[in-house]
Amino acid sequence: MFGKLKASLGIGAAKVDTILDSMSVYQGETLKGTVHIKGGDVEQQIDAINLKLCTEVKVESEESTSYQDFIIGKLQAVQPFVIQPNETKQVPFEFKLHDETPVTELNVLKNLCHVWIETTLDIDFAIDPKDRDFVAVKPIPVVAQVLSAIEQAGFGMVKADVEKGYLRGGNFSSTSGCYQEIEFRSNGFINRKEIELSFILDGAAVHCFAEVDRSFSMRGDQYASFTLNRESNDTEIASVVQRILSI
Missing domain, CATH: 2.60.40.640 (Immunoglobulin-like)
Structure with a gap:
């Protein structure tokens, strides 16, 4: 006993x-x-x-x-x-x-x-x-390629964390109750730009949500969402990255 x-x-x-x-x-x-x-x-x-x-x-x-x-x-x-x-x-x-x-x-400075x-x-x-x-x-290869392309465009990966809540893009939404944000920052001061990326896997599809903040801009935060395939080629990935960078 x-x-x-x-x-x-x-x-x-x-x-x-x-x-x-x-x-x-x-x-x-x-x-x-x-x-x-x-x-x-x-x-x-x-x-x-x-x-x-x-x-x-x-x-x-x-x-x-x-x-x-x-x-x-x-x-x-x-x-x-x-x-x-x-x-x-x-x-x-x-x-x-x-x-x-x-x-x-x-490859991030502050990984939470x-x-x-x-x-x-x-x-x-x-x-x-x-x-x-x-x-x-x-990261699966297509996600790794998007992250690498953003870095090669002159952005440093400065922070990654996980937010509580749900993420909704143009044709998708998250389901787990949390989502990851990966934050990039450009090196410039006058035209500094911040990009936050979130990826949602959905079978063969890879959804991405981008939030872009331009310092000293009057437009405020800008948002975009898009979908790639797990087998997307270099041209398709480059097109998506260019869309993000052009915001």
């Missing part, structure tokens, strides 16, 4: 450790790995192994700006089971990244984009053991 009481407080309880096959994936790919569970000092009922795909989002109000953990996707790995003292179990899993999972691998898998053992009347594993998310 005393052992079960200690386990309910997290002392001598089961432990969880998630091992990913790869810590680096492209947008929309499937994460593969194994959840390793080590029994504690007493027998425990595990109601579920819960995997959550998480990021950190910026939440703005009139008074302040804060950052919160945000769940993009969930996966329940197994049905309930009992783990005996010191017993080990290994549970393989596959977890497809939500298409709107932020890119974390960026983080993605991780949080694994939790669901145990009644106990502190749930947890494990957090960060994932490096790379």
Whole structure:
């Protein structure tokens, strides 16, 4: 009885450790790995192994700006089971990244984009053991080409973060409840220009939303949205980038 009481407080309880096959994936790919569970000092009922795909989002109000953990996707790995003292179990899993999972691998001065898998053992009347594993998310080639073309046009990538909310373009809208913004800034002072890009993957389509701010301009912020294909060629990508630069 005393052992079960200690386990309910997290002392001598089961432990969880998630091992990913790869810590680096492209947008929309499937994460593969194994959840390793080590029994504690007493027998425990595990109601579920819960995997959550998480990021950190910026939440703005009139008074302040804060950052919160945000769940993009969930996966329940197994049905309930009992783990005996010191017993080990290994549970393989596959977890497809939500298409709107932020890119974390960026050539940016201030990168506030983080993605991780949080694994939790669901145990009644106990502190749930947890494990957090960060994932490096790379842009798919067409997104990487757009970003590179903006940089080659003389813009530096200065900041990337994730906003809470929904993004709506001319013929698309986001669905996850958060969206990434990648901010570029030109080197000029008198004619300084800022570009914020957001990408929304949708099957074979890659939607992009651009917000452009020209310093000292009377027009205010300008917006444009467009859609590329995952297999778009160099000419199509160059055309889209030129549209952004011409705003």
